[in-house]
Every structure is written in C-alpha cells, then in structure tokens.
Amino acid sequence: MFKTRVTEMFGIEYPILQGPIQWKARAELASAVSNAGGLGILSALTFPTPDELQQEVRKTRAMTDKPFAVNVTLLPTARPVRYEDYFSAAIEEGVGIIETSGRSPEPYMKLLKDAGVKVIHRATRIRDISTGERVGADAVTIQSFEAGGHPGMEDVASLVRIPLAAETIKVPVIAAGGIADARGFIAALALGAEGVLMGTRFLASQECHLHPKIKEWILSAVETDTLIIERSIKNAARVMKTGFSLKILEMEEKGATLEELLPLISGQRSRQSYTSGDVNDAVISIGQAVGLIHDIPSVKEIIDGIVSDARLIAGRLRNMGIHP
Numbered sequence: 001m002f003k004t005r006v007t008e009m010f011g012i013e014y015p016i017l018q019g020p021i022q023w024k025a026r027a028e029l030a031s032a033v034s035n036a037g038g039l040g041i042l043s044a045l046t047f048p049t050p051d052e053l054q055q056e057v058r059k060t061r062a063m064t065d066k067p068f069a070v071n072v073t074l075l076p077t078a079r080p081v082r083y084e085d086y087f088s089a090a091i092e093e094g095v096g097i098i099e100t101s102g103r104s105p106e107p108y109m110k111l112l113k114d115a116g117v118k119v120i121h122r123a124t125r126i127r128d129i130s131t132g133e134r135v136g137a138d139a140v141t142i143q144s145f146e147a148g149g150h151p152g153m154e155d156v157a158s159l160v161r162i163p164l165a166a167e168t169i170k171v172p173v174i175a176a177g178g179i180a181d182a183r184g185f186i187a188a189l190a191l192g193a194e195g196v197l198m199g200t201r202f203l204a205s206q207e208c209h210l211h212p213k214i215k216e217w218i219l220s221a222v223e224t225d226t227l228i229i230e231r232s233i234k235n236a237a238r239v240m241k242t243g244f245s246l247k248i249l250e251m252e253e254k255g256a257t258l259e260e261l262l263p264l265i266s267g268q269r270s271r272q273s274y275t276s277g278d279v280n281d282a283v284i285s286i287g288q289a290v291g292l293i294h295d296i297p298s299v300k301e302i303i304d305g306i307v308s309d310a311r312l313i314a315g316r317l318r319n320m321g322i323h324p
C-alpha cells in the first residue's frame with residue numbers, strides 16, 4: 001500500500017494507472033490493472049457506439065469490484081463522434097473517474113462535475129495541463145517525449161517535464177512517458193509526480209492479447225526502434241519504426257497532404273494490423289520504454305514487480321545516505 005494524493009483520490013492501492021490503448025484497453029486489461037491495485041482505464045472510442053462502451057463498462061464491473069476509469073480521447077476522428085454521448089454513457093453506467101486527452105475537456109466539465117465525476121486530464125504541454133487544472137480537473141497527467149501515442153510537438157522529456165509540471169500545478173500530477181518499471185516509477189515520484197501512467201508496458205502484458213508477431217516485434221525492439229511521424233500535420237505520433245512508418249516519414253518530407261496521409265495513419269488500419277499481426281501494414285503506437293521491455297508477463301506480475309522493486313530502490317537510496 002502506497003499513499004499519495006492519487007491513491008487517496010481514486011481509492012486505489014498503488015499510484016499506477018494504465019494508459020488507454022486504442023483497440024486494446026478493454027475490460028480484460030482494465031480490470032486486471034484495477035484488481036492488481038492500480039487504476040485500469042477503458043478507451044471509450046475503441047467502441048463504435050456509446051451503447052457498446054456501456055456494455056464494456058458492465059463487463060469490467062463484473063470482472064472487478066475495484067475502481068476503474070474511462071478515457072475519452074478528444075482528437076479528430078475519421079468518423080463523426082459526439083463525445084458528449086460517450087461521456088453521458090459512462091456517467092449513466094456510474095463510472096466515477098473519467099480521463100480526457102487530446103484537447104481541453106472544458107466543454108464537458110459541467111456535465112462531468114454535475115455528475116460528481118473525478119476528472120483526470122492528460123496532455124503534453126505545461127500550458128495544457130494548466131488549462132486542465134483551471135477548468136476543474138481533479139488531477140492532471142503530463143505526458144512526455146518518450147511516450148507512445150502522441151508525445152506532443154515540443155520534444156521535452158520526463159526529467160524536465162515532470163518537475164516543471166509539479167511546480168506549476170496544485171492538483172496531483174501523474175507522469176506518463178517512458179515508464180516501464182520501478183526505476184521509472186521511483187524517478188517520477190522523486191521528480192514530483194504522485195502517480196504514473198504506463199501505456200507501452202501494459203500493451204506488452206498477457207491481458208492485452210497481442211498477435212504473436214506483434215509480441216515478437218516488441219520483445220526484439222530496442223529503445224531506438226520508435227519514430228515520430230505526423231509532425232507535418234502537427235499531430236506528432238510515436239510509433240513502431242518499420243518500413244511502413246519510414247515510408248510515411250518520407251512522404252511527409254516530400255510534402256504529402258493530409259488527404260494522402262489519412263488512409264495510411266487511420267486508426268482502423270492499425271486495428272486490422274493488431275488482428276493480422278502485420279506491423280508493416282499500419283502504424284502502431286509504441287513508446288521508447290519498449291527498450292526496457294524483455295518479457296510479456298501478467299498485469300499482476302508487472303504491478304507486483306514495480307511495488308517490490310520500488311522498495312529495493314528505496315533501500316538502496318537509504319544506504320546511500322538519502323533519507324530524512
């Protein structure tokens with residue numbers, strides 16, 4: 001049992017959150033994280049309709065009696081999405097914690113606050129988490145340059161981002177990006193965070209049901225096997241470095257238009273790759289932490305490992321004379 005404002009606020013044992021991983025952050029993964037003492041997060045837009053999100057919430061609740069959250073990613077989508085319908089669906093199902101990302105949650109804050117929901121807003125710029133705090137988020141997550149998915153356009157890594165976030169923000173700060181084990185966890189807490197959120201580490205877990213070829217790619221990847229695409233459309237995305245993503249980068253360098261890029265970077269295409277296992281036919285998000293991942297354990301093993309190794313690290317620091 002660890003105690004920070006994050007564990008207290010969300011009623012969880014350990015300040016470890018699972019990032020919403022599009023197509024994969026479903027009941028199995030989220031409930032496993034919550035059952036292991038962290039906070040599982042369902043990815044709302046993985047489900048084509050709000051009704052299907054509600055079914056997944058019910059399924060998750062049947063698999064855990066611990067708190068879990070729903071993420072709504074407020075990024076432009078290929079299909080028209082009414083975000084308020086997803087928020088309302090989660091509220092109707094009694095979800096008490098909502099994570100927002102991609103854009104300011106301001107237009108939905110009244111809806112969320114009137115329903116008594118706790119809101120976590122995740123963003124990559126200090127000014128955007130400050131906006132999150134200003135419009136009423138109960139906690140914010142600062143996502144740094146190492147992260148899988150969207151690491152922002154400013155290219156600032158955790159060692160600088162987390163302390164800046166912690167000194168700027170009054171509500172609890174959670175750190176995301178590049179954290180895969182107890183070393184990153186303890187470092188993030190030392191830098192001023194009160195919790196961590198991991199995407200890439202939980203992607204490489206038993207409960208994530210990856211195609212064997214994708215598992216193989218992850219296990220053989222090193223920390224330099226990611227690259228950033230979509231800078232040209234101001235939507236930087238860290239993805240697996242493959243022939244496919246290198247081709248997209250080349251197209252961007254040659255001035256490809258959004259219309260030319262869209263069919264290649266679409267979420268539906270990534271979804272198909274998860275099924276076929278063909279990492280060379282779509283972009284798949286992955287963080288630099290992939291270089292720290294050498295196995296695909298269960299979620300419980302990941303969290304238990306972080307907790308026990310964190311204690312060892314704390315002991316090592318004490319032996320160096322670092323204690324009050």
Ligand SMILES: Cc1cc2nc3c(=O)[nH]c(=O)nc-3n(C[C@H](O)[C@H](O)[C@H](O)COP(=O)(O)O)c2cc1C
Pocket residue numbers: 018019020021022043071073101102143146147148149150176177178179197198199200201203284285286287288289
């Ligand atoms: C495969 C994958 C899919 C992701 N999908 C989303 C998403 O749909 N919405 C979102 O807000 N973040 C998404 N993320 C970001 C994660 O939730 C998390 O913030 C990020 O992975 C943290 O950095 P890390 O990968 O270094 O742990 C995704 C990340 C990965 C690796």
